[in-house]
Amino acid sequence: MACLTAALRFTVWRKPAVLVAPAGPxxxxxxxxxxxxxxxxxxxxxPTIQFYQRSAAMREQDLAPVIWAAVARALVPYYPFAGRLRELEGRKLTVDCTGEGVLFTEADADVRLDHFGGALQPPFPCLEELVFDIPSSSAVLGSPLLLFQVTQLACGGSS
Known part of the structure; x- marks a missing residue:
C-alpha cells in the first residue's frame, strides 16, 4: 500500500495478520x-498510533517477536481483551472471555521518522496506511477487540 500526499510518499508492506492468544490459561x-x-x-x-525512535538496546533484535510475546503475556491478566463482544437481550453488550486472542501484524515502511516533520501530532498524514484495518476485523461484534501492528521504519524506528 502506498501513501501519497503533497509532501510525503511512502509504501507499507504488511505480513498477514495472525491471532495472538494468551500465553497461559x-x-x-x-x-x-x-x-x-x-x-x-x-x-x-x-485507531491510535505511537512512534518510537531506534533503541540502542534493541539494535540487533527484531521488534515484532518481542512485542508479540509481550502481548501474549499481557493477555493473561488482561484476559477479557482476548475475548469477543457479544450482544445479549435488549442490545446489552458483554465480553465473552473466550481466550481466542487479538490480531497482530508486522509491516515495513520505506519512510523515516524525520520525514513526518518535527512534531508527530494529529492530524497525522497517511494514518490509514500506518494503522491498517484488517479486512473483516472492523465489526464490533464477534471480532478481536484489539489489533496490533508493528511497523519497522527505514530509520530503524517503529510505529
Whole structure:
C-alpha cells in the first residue's frame, strides 16, 4: 500500500495478520459492559498510533517477536481483551472471555521518522496506511477487540 500526499510518499508492506492468544490459561466467563460502555453511539473502534525512535538496546533484535510475546503475556491478566463482544437481550453488550486472542501484524515502511516533520501530532498524514484495518476485523461484534501492528521504519524506528 502506498501513501501519497503533497509532501510525503511512502509504501507499507504488511505480513498477514495472525491471532495472538494468551500465553497461559485464562477464565472462561461473560463480563457485561456497563450501561455507559455499551451505548449504541460507542460501537466503534478507535485507531491510535505511537512512534518510537531506534533503541540502542534493541539494535540487533527484531521488534515484532518481542512485542508479540509481550502481548501474549499481557493477555493473561488482561484476559477479557482476548475475548469477543457479544450482544445479549435488549442490545446489552458483554465480553465473552473466550481466550481466542487479538490480531497482530508486522509491516515495513520505506519512510523515516524525520520525514513526518518535527512534531508527530494529529492530524497525522497517511494514518490509514500506518494503522491498517484488517479486512473483516472492523465489526464490533464477534471480532478481536484489539489489533496490533508493528511497523519497522527505514530509520530503524517503529510505529
Amino acid at each position: 485464562t477464565p472462561r466467563e461473560l463480563k457485561r459492559l456497563s450501561d455507559i460502555d455499551d451505548q449504541d453511539g460507542l460501537w466503534f473502534h478507535i
